[in-house]
Amino acid sequence: MALIELSNVTYTYPAAKFPALQNLNLQVNEGELVALVGANGAGKSTLCYTLAGFVPHFYRGELKGTVAVAGVDTHTTPLSELVLTVGLVFQNPFSQISGSKFTVYEEIAFGLENIGLPREEMKARVEKAMTLTGIVDLAGRSPYALSGGQQQRVALASILAMAPKVLVLDEPTSQLDPIGTREVFQVIKTLSQQGVTIIMAEHKIEWIATFADRVVALAGGEIILQGKPEEVLASPLLPEHGIGISRYTSVARLAAQESLWPAGRRLPVTLTEALDGFANT
Amino acid sequence: MKIEIENLRYTYPGGVEAVRGISLQIESGEQVAIVGQNGAGKTTLLRHFNGLLQPTQGEVRIGDWNTGQYSVARLATRVGCVFQNPDDQLFCRTVREEVSFGPNNLSYETGRKETLVNEAMALTELTGKEETNPYDLSPAWRKMVALASILAMDTPIVLLDEPTTGQDAANVARIAHIVRALHARGKTVIAISHDIDFCAENFDRIIAMGQGRILLDGKPGDVLSQEETLATTYVDPPQLTRLGRRLNFPETVYTEDLFLEVYRRLGKSVV
Secondary structure, three states, X not given: OOOEEEEEEEEEOOOXXXXXXXXXXXXXXXXXXXXXXXXXXXXXXXXXXXXXOHHHHOOOOEEEEEEEEOOEEOOOOOXXXXXXXXXXXXXXXXXXXXXXXXXXXXXXXXXXXXXXOOHHHHHHHHHHHHHHHOOHHHOOOOOOOOOHHHHHHHHHHHHHOOOOOEEEEEOOOOOOOHHHHHHHHHHHHHHHHOOOEEEEEOOOHHHHHHHOOEEEEEEOOEEEEEEOHHHHOOOOHHHHOOOOOOHHHHHHHHHHHOOOOOOOOOOOOOHHHHHHHHHOO | OOEXXXXXXXXXXXXXXXXXXXEEEEOOOOEEEEEOOOOOOHHHHHHHHOOOOOOOEEEEEEOOEEHHHOOHHHHOOOEEEEOOOXXXXXXXXXXXXXXXXXXHHOOOOHHHHHHHHHHHHHHOOOOOOOOOOXXXXXXXXXXXXXXXXXXXXXXXXXXXEOOOOOXXXXXHHHHHHHHHHHHHOXXXXXXXXXXXXXXXXXOOEEEEEEOOEEEEEEOHHHHHOOHHHHHHOOOOOOHHHHHHHHOOOOOOOOOXXXXXXXXXXXXXXXO
């Protein structure tokens, strides 16, 4: 049975004229790693908020349909309970960092304090989360005296410390350099292998292609396509809806127009696929 | 307007030496992208261009002004800076007020002010959103408001800190168009970015920084061919550069046009 189930979900922000999500149906199985792609305003962040219960509990507005996460109806369950099951890492770490803590260590412990964990357990979890995200050396620094990339890792660590069953990530690597990105994706992969269910909005196509089990493409608050990464990410529907594609895909599409790409071969998404195709034209 | 940096060193109050001896000249009208790992000193360097930071050692000159002798407000007439996080710079109630704020403070005459504001809004495709509160826009569009508010100041030098972060394909294309438009007007554009594909395709000079120093500085083709040096500052070459190299292309390619040109010429004989 699906761990997450959205049925006929339509959501409109307060005072908005149009819904941000429209008649959306989505099932995610336990342990699955699902990537969300879409143009700005397609509904990726809103879907993330909805999965974590921030819609409607924090953002208010009108939510129709049902959202069930691990058997719990998010509409009728308060956020204080939902956070035990679902962790949300915001796109902008500034939105997430509590502002009430003087050190990174305390910041990561913030959520754990609020659920009243024993001190020893808290320490163990904070240290594990810092190790996983590679920020052990930042423990004593102020969360506000860090670079964007470092803050993004602190935000991730503070959610990982909560050990959620479902992890929702809204562009978790947007401010990271390629190595930072690789490290965060490796953390995500490790968690996924440990059985954590992960839903992640992300623009970095090459990484999605390598790591995701499934890709869901959104446009105008609706799902326009979903399936295996290599199929979805090479689809001509993506650029039509303003969704970024990899340079491998775009250059192969141009090449195909001049018969410089093997006829009938699916367009490449990754370097390996591009290499195979261009070496065999 | 020329930028000259001589033996610049900067140490933060906490003792971290973020820039460790940089000398650099940027000519009027150049389009320069600065790349390098988190913590390489890119943002610290950028903040010296508009006087937000003053050198611990060395000198920064913007045209004939030594930044040490001019206030941030005066320097803002020569250097406009779009921050990485738009929320660091937006505070007005409407998009139009926000975009007008800079030109209002530069005491341009009314006609010129209006033209500049309208042009900036048209270029960022914010026309029609004039009366919207910037905080009712998505973060991606708030970033376009931040960009418009700097464009409207009509400074000879424009700094962009991570302009493509969180932007979709359409907005990245808009930003690339804006860089070209600024180039056509003779403006100097200096961007910091981890988006190496964007840098390679839209800038004519790339500077790679690592550990507070300049590691590489030159035309995209020359810089991007130095894979080993780039790796020391965690920069992966653009996707097409990597593909071209694996296909044994004799030259460094970094745009679709360049890739196809070489592939057409050599075909799979290169493999």
